[in-house]
Amino acid sequence: MISMTPLLFVILLAVVESAVIPTDDTDNRILGGDDVHIAEFPTMAYMFVAANDGLVQSGHRCAATIISERWVLTAGHCVEGVLPENVILKVGNHYKNHGLFHQASRIIIHEEFILEKESDNVVDVQNDIALVEVEEALPLNALTVKAAILASQNEDIPPGISVTAVGWGRIGEYTTTDYLKKASMLTMSIWLCKYYYGPQTSIDTRNVCAIDPQEGRHTCAGDSGGPLFDGNVVVGVTSIGRDPCIRVRRPTVFTNVAYFRDWITQRTGI
Template identity: 30%
Template sequence: MANRSRCIATLAIFLICYATSSTSVAGQSRIAGGKKAAANSAPFIVSLQKSEKGKNIHYCGGTILNANWVVTAAHCLSSKTLAYSTVLVAGSILVDGSTSTVQKRNIDYYVVHELFVGGIAPYDIGLVYTKLAFKWTSAVGPAVLPKADSTPSGTASLYGWGSTSTTAADKFPSSLQVVSSIPIITLSECENELGSHGSNLHDTNVCTGDSNSGISICKSDSGGPLIQGKTLVGIISWGKTPCGQKNSPSVYVRVSAFNSWIIKHQIAPKKMLMHF
């Protein structure tokens, strides 16, 4: 087997990112059960892309917080070499960025939560900084942090460029996918449906799921947003595979548990860049 990243978890459970090249349970993919998103409908989302065989390949998602900062999953940043060669692609629903509204940026600094231990674990949150600020347009703009320590409920919208396949064979759309009304479920419901993997849940997680829907996150959706209006309530973390199966909830970082951590780590660039 080739070298595919540190995102591999356990059989039938996957982290939703695609980091280096090869084949594994943690392969590249998109939202299962979604539909094509409208242009400019998610100005806050970015595609984290790496160079492979002369092409930029999407491997994780992220969400713009302000002109210089993007939040993503910690496991998307497991490799320093990969992180500092990543291109942030904003302003286009097309994964290849082939629109006049696209803005591309480099990662100049990143930080992951100090309590994240890798695998399907809590604290799966990281921040990336770009010195060249994003410019606000109808296609590029920030999301809003939720109220600190709040618990989201109701429904939310889920965006990503991951696999649309509900089988072991990945299928990759060229355009951003969306599920506009996915139910948020309680952690106890989520734990019950995950079975033996429910023990990996933490009170800083949030889950979505519909036992009959066949809708879920999928590999390479990692780091992307679960959002209510413009409020970022979740960061895509992990779930079962094959994607989109019944009674298979999707697991996210609950952003409201990390408001103070996010604010603390958005420090002055000159001081921050001393940590290179």
């Protein structure tokens, strides 16, 4: 069991209270991030998920990571209950409405994915990871469309290292952006992260937690499914939280890619 002195607890509390959690349901955003050209993160894909009736006027938006010419990696909650024909991916451009359009042909959500909700509030989420295959091969190149390097199976992601979240999500409570953004954060220990979400949540080694104690930058609506980078290696997938990320200060929680690396290989051969 981990114990700590009262002074240490107060210090850790102060650090965590300056962090911010992702938002409530199917979307998550980069708040306070910096504009970034697609050449810096050419593994990024913008994903539009239409309503099941196929009407493009309605739906939700997520991000994804290119992992091969046929596959992208995203969050399970982004594509739960969704038909492949209702998913469009855009790659090769830092503007979310520009670039090359690709139709999804297959969706694989982790077999043990669980999303628990009370009314519209998320109570818990587990194994929040999914794969989307595209109908036509993505045009991989050296500049704007590249396959990501994924963390190795069971690779350790220690607390206190600098990581970067990337996405097209909201930059304010009522403000959206069309331009790709990034935000730097520091990883946090799982046990401390879980403390702030409560014992009813399933935050464990399947997750990576991160905070930005100085600037308060974090993911929010529209960033779900997007990558968390350690250097040029993808170590996380933006998952979800229970509260509006503008107003509630807690760690951001990501799905741990290293934990699910073998699962990705088994499903895609990558």
